[in-house]
Amino acid sequence: MEEIITIYKKQRPFIENSLTSMVENIDLTQYDEIKEKFIFSLLPALKATYKINKNYKQSTPIYTEDGADKISFGEDRSYLLSRIKFRDDNIYISNSYVNSRTATPSITIVLHINNEYLVYDFELYALLKGLMLIGGDKRFTIFVQSFYGFFGFLLTLFSLSLIGYAIFIIYEVIIYNDKEVLSGFFRSIIALTLGLAIFDLAKTILEHEVFYKELSRNYNLENKLLARFLISIIVALSIEALMVVFKIVLSDYAQMIHAFYLISGIGIMIISLSIFIFIMRYQGHKN
Numbered sequence: 001m002e003e004i005i006t007i008y009k010k011q012r013p014f015i016e017n018s019l020t021s022m023v024e025n026i027d028l029t030q031y032d033e034i035k036e037k038f039i040f041s042l043l044p045a046l047k048a049t050y051k052i053n054k055n056y057k058q059s060t061p062i063y064t065e066d067g068a069d070k071i072s073f074g075e076d077r078s079y080l081l082s083r084i085k086f087r088d089d090n091i092y093i094s095n096s097y098v099n100s101r102t103a104t105p106s107i108t109i110v111l112h113i114n115n116e117y118l119v120y121d122f123e124l125y126a127l128l129k130g131l132m133l134i135g136g137d138k139r140f141t142i143f144v145q146s147f148y149g150f151f152g153f154l155l156t157l158f159s160l161s162l163i164g165y166a167i168f169i170i171y172e173v174i175i176y177n178d179k180e181v182l183s184g185f186f187r188s189i190i191a192l193t194l195g196l197a198i199f200d201l202a203k204t205i206l207e208h209e210v211f212y213k214e215l216s217r218n219y220n221l222e223n224k225l226l227a228r229f230l231i232s233i234i235v236a237l238s239i240e241a242l243m244v245v246f247k248i249v250l251s252d253y254a255q256m257i258h259a260f261y262l263i264s265g266i267g268i269m270i271i272s273l274s275i276f277i278f279i280m281r282y283q284g285h286k287n
Contacts (some may be wrong), residue, residue: 001201004096004105004125004128004134005105005124007128007133008096008107008124008128009096009133011128011133014108014131015127015128015131015133016093018131019093019107019109019122020089020093020247021129022043023091023109023111023120026039026042035272038169039085040065041065043120043122044126044130045126045127045130046065046120046121046122047064047065047099047102047106047121047122047123047126048062048063048101048120049062049063049115049117049121050072050119051118051120052081052114052116052117052119053094053113053115053116053117053202054078055079056076056081057074057075057076057077058072058073058074058077059116060072060073060074061073062118073209077117078253081110081117084110086110086112086266090109090111090112090113091107091109091111091112092109092110092111092112093107093108094107094108094109094110095107096124099121099123102123104123104124104125105123105124105125106121106122106123106124107121107122107124107127108120108121110120116198116259132173133263144209145209145210148205148206148209149206149210151205152202152203152205152210153202153206153207155170155198155199155201155202155205156199156202156203156206157250158198159195159196159198159199159202160195160199161195162191162194162195163191163192163195165191166187166188166189166192166195167188168185168186169184169187169188169191169212169277170184170185172181172184172237173185173188183243183247186239186240186242186243186246187243188252190236190239190243191237191238193232193235193239194216194232194233194236196232197228197229197232197233200228200229200232201229204228226276227273227277227280228232228277230269230273231273233269234266234269234270234273237265237269238263238266240262241259241262241263241266244258244259244262245259245263258285
């Protein structure tokens, strides 16, 4: 729900212009004829509509796709209209809110015409989907979700394989009294770190592209995913560099220059990642 509201706030001018065009294209003089069924097929995101007379009394039932609800017929709606400030075109578009009847994020449009008020309640999710701000072609969406799902679960399988490999290394070191104990533990830690990085990547893909795709429109998602994955890689490379240093210390100091090159490369990666994160956060605050 929070991300739906975020999308609405970012795209509000476009959404309000679209809503204005929708209601202006309806022949409101024919409201009584089209209110019950035709208007809901014409505006799929519309969930309810009713009319208020010049005395601020609800003069019609609340019309929905399921029929007419007469419970609130004749109620005083002055509390609603007293807070409304109409635009020059006699149209008012509310902020997003949670509809008390449907418990879903909604937007209300009120038109002041001929001393009467026409009220339209739009479901925000359906509206955003209709305006192509979320989702898309159903068949293509299913294909993309299936592909990402397969890829995500495959990455999860590789992650579990790396974790299993790390456990197997420790098992060999302990059971067979391997002399390369330190090297074995380092290799196990590297495998676990990479396994965690790959699992984190798989989780993010499945979460944002498969299971919660319609509600996941975080515009910085790719940047955050890249940053988190690079951090895991840098940690793994740092462990590898430490292992290389230990090996060189125990064998041949003349090869220490290669460890220096590796550590220098890791340092450059850390600096580059820091600059990237700084720019990403600066742009986030700017937006």
